[in-house]
Amino acid sequence: MRVLVIVPAYNEEESIKKVIDNLIDNYPQYDYVIVNDGSKDKTSNICHENNYQIIDLPVNLGLTGAFQTGMKYAYREGYDCAIQFDADGQHLPEYIGTMVKKMQEGYDMVIGSRFVTQPKPGSLRMLGSRVISWAIKVTTGVKVADPTSGMRLFNRALIKEFAENINYEPEPDTVSFLIKQGVKVAEIQVEMKEREAGESYLNLSKSIVYMTKMFISIIVLQNFRNRRKKGGK
Template identity: 55%
Template sequence: MNTLIIIPAFNEEESIESTVERLISTVPDVDFLIVNDGSTDGTVRICRENGYPYLDLTCNLGLAGAFQAGIKYAYRHNYDCAIQFDADGQHLPEYIPDLQKAIESCDIAIGSRFVNHSKGPSLRMFGSSIIQAAIKLTTGHTIHDPTSGMRAFNKRMIRYLALGLNMGPEPDTVSYLIRATDAVVVEVPVRMSEREAGESYFNWKSSASYMLRMTLSILFIQFFRKRLEGDAA
């Protein structure tokens, strides 16, 4: 399967090299693309020095914008599968073959921490459970780890994500694609590590705002978006 790993990176100079080197040593035959999301540190310099393939966004678009830049690249280069992958070392490349295998028989494969394990008693996990309930209510599907950032998309989904509006790599987009395209979603059990270094897209305030925004979007806003028939326009 012709796969592209998309790595959005914002101020990840302390972790990007170790993340990519581990990726290369684990899955050397899989293509990857770093999307530098307007970093102000040495992220681009490290990419240049090591010869890593990258897109250099001139301003910070946020995770959704950076990912969509990568997904447009995947679409234009006719990849069969695109995998969203963190630059901070949290996602483990050992699970990439499992995601590739899963995507052979589904549209979206999510690397899930909670297929076989329960969520801990934290505010963040409470928010995850609320989003899980909202997706279940609106689609009838249970996604145990809706906020996981380790997701694989097949060619059909790559096209929708590349050509559609407001198609960020978020739980509300996954929920919408289930409803609008009858997308088949499976969860692949994974383990994740702690962030190695660098600057997260989220702090506790933005995380709380994110959980609320996702829940409202899934329950209300996505119903105003039309059902997609056939290929994306």
């Protein structure tokens, strides 16, 4: 299977070279594309100086816009599957092969999960994760142990949908919506590192707002959403 690693990047000058060099040197079987989301630091310069495969967005579109750009590229280039992969060093490429094998069992999406076999910590942030897992379970009947994991592998059909639908955010509520629509989702156990450089935009207050937004969206808003594909409903 042709696999594309999509690496959205915003102000990741301190980590991007290590992440991409690891992919190039140790996992050449996977193609990659960096989507520079209007970074204000040296992220783009570093990528161009090293001749990395990069798409430069002229302005910051946010994760959804950057990820959709990567999915459009994956769809145009005919990839069989594409994986969302962090530029900050948290995601480990050694798990990609296992995720691809899991997808070949008949799944449409495979999530790299921290909590398939490992217990979920009792922190406030993990409390939010538990609430979102509960909301997905109640509304879909499917357990997703790590709904906020950003390490997600998508098959060819989902690449097309994410490429052509502007309202498909790479977030837990979209995962929940797609499960309700019959998309088959699996999780595999992975390890994730701490962010190697920079700071996450999700501080405590933003995390609370984010988790609340996801909960309301999963419980209420997704019930009024229709799955539309280009050229039909």
